[in-house]
Each structure stands twice: as structure tokens, then as C-alpha cells.
Amino acid sequence: MDKLEDKMAIFTPEDFHDEEKLIAKTAELFIKQDVSPKISSIEQHQYEVTRQLFQKAGDLGLLAIEIPEAYGGLELNKKISGLVAERMGFGGSFSVSYNIHAGVGTLPYVYFGNEGQKLKYLPKLASGKWIGAYALTEPDAGSDALRPKTNARLQEDGTAWIVNGEKQWITNAQLADVFVVFAKTNEGMTAFIVERSFKGVSVGQEEEKMGIKGSSTATLILADVVVPMDNVLGEVGKGHKVAMNILNMARLKLAFSNIGTAKQAFQLALNYGKERRQFDRSIIDFTMIQEKLADMAVLIYGAESAAYRTAGKMDEAIALATKETMVYKISDFALECALHKVHCSEALGKIVDEAVQIHGGYGYMQDYEVERLYRDARISRIFEGTNEINRLTIAKMLWKEHTQTTATEGALIENQPLERNHQFIRLSKYLMKLAMTVIANRQIHLEQEQEYMRLLADMVKESYVMESALLRTEKSAHELTKQLMTDIICQEGYRKIEECTIDIITAAESNDQKRTTWLDSIRHLNTPLQQNLFMKKRAIARTLIDNPKLIS
Structure with missing residues (x-):
């Protein structure tokens, strides 16, 4: 990148x-x-x-x-x-x-x-x-989903598989007519098509959940279920390919759904802000409320810019793929899909939280729709792989890319005249490489010290969103509101990346002199002059108050 x-x-x-x-x-x-x-x-x-x-x-x-x-x-x-x-x-x-x-x-x-x-x-x-439903998670294998206890053994006559086990938290469990079930075989994890009508298939009671109460969530119980040979999905022992590639696409779809819910929360907050009066004024006239609305809009703009960029790239890759190369083409987007899952679910969490805040005490009442949105949103950071697991995926793939590249740090910071947002992006990429260089020099074992992986994942996430917003805005001929939102995304994104880099250097470099040298090099970077984001956010808010369909 x-x-x-x-x-x-x-x-x-x-x-x-x-x-x-x-x-x-x-x-x-x-x-x-x-x-x-x-x-x-x-x-x-x-x-x-x-x-x-x-x-x-x-x-x-x-x-x-x-x-x-x-x-x-x-x-x-x-x-x-x-x-x-x-x-x-x-x-x-x-x-x-x-x-x-x-x-x-x-x-x-x-x-x-x-x-x-x-x-x-x-x-x-x-x-x-x-x-349809998808049965991967188990009571003792949540994030470690590729080590199922559910097992399948081949019948002696070789005509069918006998599947036993339990799958937990299965969405659509009470409704589903057919399940994609993953089970352990002697050859490795395998995907099976299990119809609800098969003898030995049963579903437990509905789980009582914090949110998304209307979606069916229950345990799928498999007791000596006879699954015909024809119902093996993919290859025997290659179920991990099915599981991981389908989850990649599911994460992107969840990201889009989160964007939609975020837009709903924004509209509810905007409408309430116009109606609610305090101190003889609509609360939307107060700049702190305007700042919240602008922050919500900026998050949505960055999230959708990044997600649609990836969807477009995936479509191009899939169009060029053959049946034999399709799996590899999809797996190439594992980093981006994990990135969007994390970013969009956390953006949604912030947006629904602020929407409740704008509603004040009414936002806490079930009579108001925003209360349900707040509860429903929380699961998005957990299912389709927790955000912690997805951050590990992002960091692993970033690290693999870093160790394979021959690009030098110096090439990133050549003295070229660039527009300020381009400078923020170029310097952000430099800081990412700097952070990874320090980690490599100190021989940090990332798998054992996951805090570094969390910071690296956040850095690449911010960088990708900055890039996506900038490219979208440039393509739109720098339309004013989009330009303002991109300015905010790039300036605030750079600050976050700089902070992550400082945290990594401070933790990784034990030599005081070297640590000081690294940190001094960051302070002496020729970064663009910081701009007044208060005024930019007020301008965004005023535009959206008059034309809310800009976020729809």
C-alpha cells in the first residue's frame, strides 16, 4: 500500500x-x-x-x-x-x-x-x-474456530458421514432449513451440508441476548447425524478454506450493514437535535452538538469510502479469476475485510453512543428507537471474529508484507511538494515502516506481545481510511463538504498513527539514547501545519442540517 x-x-x-x-x-x-x-x-x-x-x-x-x-x-x-x-x-x-x-x-x-x-x-x-445458517462456533472454540470438537467419521461402507457435536450461538438456528456445519475428520476439518430434516438434528432454546433480540440465536445439536457423501462441501479435510474465505466476505458484508445502521443513528440524532429545544434554542444550534454530528458524519464518510473501494477491488479480482484461482483471489483480501470489520463496527459503536447522548435521557428510554440501536450495535465488535482476532489478522498480514518488501524508508519521505493530505498519508506510511523497523530490530515476538499487533493494525486501518477518503474526494473534484471531511480524516488519522508509533518505540526500545533518537526523528518530520478542525466541523454540521441527505 x-x-x-x-x-x-x-x-x-x-x-x-x-x-x-x-x-x-x-x-x-x-x-x-x-x-x-x-x-x-x-x-x-x-x-x-x-x-x-x-x-x-x-x-x-x-x-x-x-x-x-x-x-x-x-x-x-x-x-x-x-x-x-x-x-x-x-x-x-x-x-x-x-x-x-x-x-x-x-x-x-x-x-x-x-x-x-x-x-x-x-x-x-x-x-x-x-x-440458511452457518455453524462454526462451539462452546469451547469461539475465536479458535479451526479446532472444532464436533467430529465426523466415515461409515464403514463409505456411503455417508456420522456427525456428532454442538455448535453454539448459531444465527437463524430456529428458522434455518439447512446449515453449513464444520466438523473434524481424520483428514482435517471438513464442511458439510446438514439439512434440518436429517435425523439427529435438533436446536436448543433461544438465547436471551442484550441486543438483536429478534434474530434467532441457539445451539445446534448433532447426534449421530447421517450426512450423505454428496453433502461434503468442498474437499474433505479442506474445510478451513471454506470457513476462512467465507468469513472474509461476511466481514465485508457486516461492515456495510454497520454503515447502514450508523446512517440510521445519524439521521435519528439529527432529527432529534432539530426538534429538541433547551435554553430557548434548538440543541442543534449548540456547537458541541454540531461537533458530535460532524464527527459522526466524518466516521461514516471514511468507512464507506474505504469499504466500497475494497468491494470494487474484489469485483475486479473475481472477474479475472478462474474456478481454480477463485479461493486465492478471495483470500488476498483477508486484511482489508478484517480492517473494515474492525473499523465499521467501532465507528458504529461511537456513532450510536453519540446518538444516545444527543437524545439525552430520552435516548435511554425504550420508547426511542435509538435505545435499540445502541444495544443492537454492541454485537458487531464480537461476531464474525472478535475485533481482537481481526486485529491479529491485519497485523500478521501487514508484517508478512513488510518482511517481503524491499522498499526503503527514505523513498517515502523524499522532499517533494505535495498537497497537505497527501503529505499526511505519505508520512503515515513512513511512520508505519519506522514502527516495524524498531520492532524488527528489537526482535519482538509479535505473537507473544499482542499489544504491538493491536497498534500496527490500528495504524494500517487509519492509513487505509485516509487514502480512501482522499481518493474519493479527489475523484469528486474536491466537493466542499467531502473536502472538509477528508481534511479531518487525514489530520486526525495522522495524529493517531503518530501516537501509535510513539507507543511502539517507547515500549520496544529499551536503550534510552536510541529511543530518544527515534522519537526526535518523529518530532523533526516536516508535517503540515495543523488546521482549525473546530471550524471545519461546524461547517460540515451546518451543511448537513440544511441537507441531511448528504449522509443517506
């Missing part, structure tokens, strides 16, 4: 054409007209209501976005899938059920199923006649 991409080559949300926007509008109206009025029923686990919604979503084509046309799908791309997931993010618990079904509940068949499996399952999943 040393060289900045061509701004015209990246995909941005502004690049969607009218037909694609109509698909998004379909999802938006579906949530508004069909899902939102039934949120209460969904949260009371009236499963028939949820099933009806799935069938309606199927009729509208919303379950078929990434399914090939040959199997009843629309055969569209990751960008459109992301756009639909974003609009579905307004649907509370139903959005979780939808994402699991359309993501990990369907994509394993698309990418790893054989022709017979695709013909049998994909049309049912595309139509909503069947609901």
Missing part, C-alpha cells in the same frame, strides 16, 4: 448508476414498509413473521444478489451486495438474519458447491423458501 492508487480507478458510492440505485431503493422500501412495522413481532420471536419477510425479500430479489443466474440469482457483484446490505442495516434484528442467510448461509454453495449442490440449494435460498 505504499503507492497511492489512481483516483479514477477506484470505486466510490457516487459511481453507482441508476439501475443499481433502484435495487438499493427496493431494499430501502422493503425495510420501511415491511420490516420496520413488524420489529416488535420480530423481537418477540414470531418466527412466522420472519419467514414471511424472507419470502418477500426473495420475491424482490434481495436474497439473490450474489447467486448466479443459472440457479435463480441475479449474479451481481460485491459492490451492489454491499449497497443492499447497507440499506438492510436499517432493519434491526432482521438485518442480522438477512446478512447471515445472504452471506455465510448462501455463499459457501456459490463458491465451494458442486453442480448438484448448487442446483439443489441455491434456488431455494434465493427465493426465501429455505433459510
